[in-house]
Amino acid sequence: MKIMTCPINGPRVISEFAYGGEIRPMPDPATATDDQWADYVFNRNGAPGVKKEWWCHTPSNTWFVAERDTERDMILRTYLYPGEA
Amino acid sequence: MPWRLLRFALAQKHPEPRMFTTHDTLKPSYDVVIIGAGGHGLAAAYYLARDHGITNVCVLEKGYIGGGNTGRNTTIIRSNYLTPEGVKFYDESVRLWQDLAQDFDLNLFYSNRGHFTLAHTDAAMRTSRWRAEVNKHYGVESEVVDAAFVKKAVPMIDLSCGGHAPILGGLYHAPGSVARHDAVAWGYGRGADMRGVEIHQRTEVLGIDVVGGKVTGVQTSRGRIATNKVLCAVAGSTPRILKMIDVRTPIYIHPLQAMVSEPVKPWLDPILVSGSLHIYISQSSRGELVMGASLDPYEVHSTRSTLDFVEGLSAHMQDMFPFLSNVKVMRQWAGMADMTPDFAPIMGKTPVEGFYLDAGWGTWGFKATPVCGKTMSYTVANDRNHELITGFTLDRFRNFALTGEKGAASVGH
Numbered sequence: 001m002k003i004m005t006c007p008i009n010g011p012r013v014i015s016e017f018a019y020g021g022e023i024r025p026m027p028d029p030a031t032a033t034d035d036q037w038a039d040y041v042f043n044r045n046g047a048p049g050v051k052k053e054w055w056c057h058t059p060s061n062t063w064f065v066a067e068r069d070t071e072r073d074m075i076l077r078t079y080l081y082p083g084e085a
Numbered sequence: 086m087p088w089r090l091l092r093f094a095l096a097q098k099h100p101e102p103r104m105f106t107t108h109d110t111l112k113p114s115y116d117v118v119i120i121g122a123g124g125h126g127l128a129a130a131y132y133l134a135r136d137h138g139i140t141n142v143c144v145l146e147k148g149y150i151g152g153g154n155t156g157r158n159t160t161i162i163r164s165n166y167l168t169p170e171g172v173k174f175y176d177e178s179v180r181l182w183q184d185l186a187q188d189f190d191l192n193l194f195y196s197n198r199g200h201f202t203l204a205h206t207d208a209a210m211r212t213s214r215w216r217a218e219v220n221k222h223y224g225v226e227s228e229v230v231d232a233a234f235v236k237k238a239v240p241m242i243d244l245s246c247g248g249h250a251p252i253l254g255g256l257y258h259a260p261g262s263v264a265r266h267d268a269v270a271w272g273y274g275r276g277a278d279m280r281g282v283e284i285h286q287r288t289e290v291l292g293i294d295v296v297g298g299k300v301t302g303v304q305t306s307r308g309r310i311a312t313n314k315v316l317c318a319v320a321g322s323t324p325r326i327l328k329m330i331d332v333r334t335p336i337y338i339h340p341l342q343a344m345v346s347e348p349v350k351p352w353l354d355p356i357l358v359s360g361s362l363h364i365y366i367s368q369s370s371r372g373e374l375v376m377g378a379s380l381d382p383y384e385v386h387s388t389r390s391t392l393d394f395v396e397g398l399s400a401h402m403q404d405m406f407p408f409l410s411n412v413k414v415m416r417q418w419a420g421m422a423d424m425t426p427d428f429a430p431i432m433g434k435t436p437v438e439g440f441y442l443d444a445g446w447g448t449w450g451f452k453a454t455p456v457c458g459k460t461m462s463y464t465v466a467n468d469r470n471h472e473l474i475t476g477f478t479l480d481r482f483r484n485f486a487l488t489g490e491k492g493a494a495s496v497g498h
Contacts, residue, residue, distance in 0.1 A: 001393065015393065019383035035483060042335040042426060042482040046324030048386035070338075071386045 006057040007064045007080045020054030023065065050076065104275055105150070108283050114311035115143040115283075117465055118303050119318060120290050120326060122146035123155040124266070124451065125443050126318035127273035127284070128458020129465065134280035136459075137466040142282045143312075144274075145305060147289040147322075151270030154320045157388075157420035158451040159343050159377045160266045161356055161367065163200050165220050165227045165258040170476030171429065171490050172223045174456060177473060179260055181455035189272035193264045194370050198355050200261020201235060205250040205361035213256035220258070230257045238355055246404040250361050261356050263367055263375075269454055293329045293440070300439035316441045316465050318457075321386070321421025323444040330437050334444070335482055336423045340381040341448050342394045344417035346409075348372035362401040373415065376402060380422060380448065390419040422447045429488035432461065432477040433470040441465050442479065 002014040022045060027036050045051070048071035055066045055078070067077040092100045117133060119126045122144045133139045146152075162182055164175035186193045204210045213229050220227035231254040232244050245251045274284055285307070292304035293315060302311045317326050321338050348371050356367040363379045378398045381391075395417055403410055424447045425431060431445035443461045446453065460471035470478060476488050 002391075022384075038483045038485060039333060043333040044335055044337045046334070046336045046338055046423075047328045048325065048338075051384075053384075070384050073385045073387045073389065 002075075004055070004066065004075055005078050006060070006062055007078055008062045009057055009060055012057065016057060016059055018056045018058050020056060020063070023052045023054060104271060105278050105284055108285060111143065111285060111288070111305065111307055111310055112283070116141040116312070117314045117316065118142075118310055118312045119144045119316045120303075121153070121317065121319040121322075122150045122270070122274065122284055122286065123153045123318065123320065124151065124270045124273065124454035125155075125320075125446070125457045125461070126316070127151075127270055127277055128454050129316055129318065129443070129461045130277040130282045130284075130458075131273045131280075132458045132462035133466060134277055134282050137462055139466055140281035142277070143310065144277070144282060144284045145288045145290055145303070146284065146286045149286050150274050150284065151267050153322075154420040154422070154446070154450060155270045155454075156267055157343070157418055158266055159365065159367070159375050160263045160369075160451060161200070161261070161365070162195075162264060162452040163258055163261040163356075164225050164452075165200065165202070165216055165256060165261075166490060167216055167219060168429070168476070168488055168490055169219065169223065170488055172220060172225055174473050174477075175452060176223065176225050177459075178453050178456035179262075181459065182262070182264065182452075185269075185272065185455060189276055191268055191272045191275070193268045193272065195262060195264045196370060197260065197262045198367065199238065200258040200356045201230075201238070201358065202256040202258070203235065203252050203357060203359040203361075204255045205246070205252055205359065207253070209255075209360060210253055213254070216256055225258075226260055227256055227258045230254055239353065239357065241352055241408065242357075242405060243407055246362065247407070249404055252359075263356065263369070265370075266451060269451075273454075273458065290326065290329075293326070295330055295437055295440075298436075298438055300437060312439075314439045314441070314465055316443065316461060318443040318461070320423050320444070320446055320450065323423050323442075327442075330440060332435055332437060332440075332479075334431060334442075334479060335426050336431065336445055337384055338386055338421050339383065339424055340385050340388065340390075340419040341377070341379075341422040342381065342390045342398075342417065342419045343375065343377040344390075344395060344398065345369070345376070345415050346374040347413045347415050349374070349412060357405075359401075359405065362404060364398060364401045364405070366402065374409075374412070380424070381419075386421060388419045388421060390417045424448075426482075427487035428490040430457075430477050431479050432457070432474040433464055433479070434468070435479055445477075
């Protein structure tokens with residue numbers, strides 16, 4: 001059973017968490033071209049590596065950041081999004 | 086001992102041609118380089134040689150023939166898709182499957198079973214009707230059936246599913262079949278090999294040379310090859326290859342797991358899929374129950390399988406077949422599924438001239454092996470997308486014109 005550490009609730013089994021995808025900067029919708037917008041909406045960095053991702057501890061609805069190595073399937077670090085209380 | 090076998094003991098050398106020729110060195114250049122010796126790559130090599138007369142072809146494989154998703158799927162073949170593009174494409178594939186064994190002179194254990202997509206809710210019955218109508222319009226045999234029909238075909242089923250999710254009926258697709266997946270890769274591989282195509286196993290692609298937007302060569306772990314055409318058919322490794330040429334796609338990788346039980350007497354003729362219970366099951370010719378579930382819920386580039394998966398799948402399987410509680414699980418494994426947002430593949434030409442893509446095959450690639458080989462070999466030979474794949478090009482995302490095959494993916498993803 002895989003364990004992930006919620007920054008608020010501590011270590012929990014992975015089935016309590018929902019994956020929210022890689023953190024990606026959003027271009028300004030008012031100024032982005034169609035190509036930039038389509039790239040943001042659809043394209044992903046699908047190659048393996050260490051990624052910063054959104055995760056949610058669903059019982060407490062806590063959204064946070066997890067750094068994960070997708071090739072070795074290891075969770076490296078979890079923390080609240082900077083600026084969040 | 087039969088004489089046929091005794092010859093092997095008496096002969097100094099191997100008395101029969103091997104299944105595949107082993108080549109000691111790579112040639113300095115090829116007309117076409119195919120990355121990935123799975124079903125798709127080898128099928129493309131086979132049809133390039135057989136139908137287009139292009140035999141100066143090299144297939145590069147990091148591991149061994151058919152060791153990726155070709156040997157990791159659950160061998161189901163069907164064409165009951167949802168979009169017109171999908172139905173036409175997969176139906177052509179099912180037709181090609183039917184005489185493939187003759188073509189190869191190799192037993193593929195192609196077995197026509199019939200395929201049920203079970204509906205446990207009114208909404209699922211509505212989707213079944215929709216799919217049946219699209220299928221019938223294109224001449225594909227699919228019909229909506231009621232619960233009694235399901236019970237007659239599978240007498241062992243608990244129609245109430247333990248009271249959790251009673252089966253109301255489903256979509257029945259008579260041409261649904263299973264085939265031996267390894268033999269498909271070997272058949273195509275041997276056919277290509279006999280026609281002069283070189284298959285190089287344990288040869289990893291390290292880079293792709295692009296000059297002025299055109300492919301000029303491939304860097305491998307055994308040296309450089311010059312070529313103007315590269316076909317990439319590497320399923321779960323697609324993003325790694327595309328990173329080498331800076332082409333961005335929506336492809337993301339999630340593991341898909343499967344397992345087989347110990348062999349038992351034949352009791353399950355058709356293939357069953359349940360979207361609500363997230364399971365599918367068929368019985369192989371050896372008597373093993375081949376079972377799968379939906380994708381793992383987050384991105385991982387590894388083929389390790391998990392206990393969570395076996396527990397979840399077994400629990401749902403017992404809702405439908407309570408008597409299976411005493412049957413043991415023999416093996417479990419995972420493959421890396423290259424998923425797309427609209428559950429349709431990405432095929433054809435790319436922004437890099439001479440680089441052709443056959444990817445985004447996620448959880449639905451095995452059944453399409455023959456037609457992918459046909460259409461991609463046409464596309465590579467003529468540098469023009471085959472008409473059957475025009476709905477699957479990479480441009481569709483930039484143009485916000487997705488193909489929307491989600492409703493027909495076998496298990497809810």
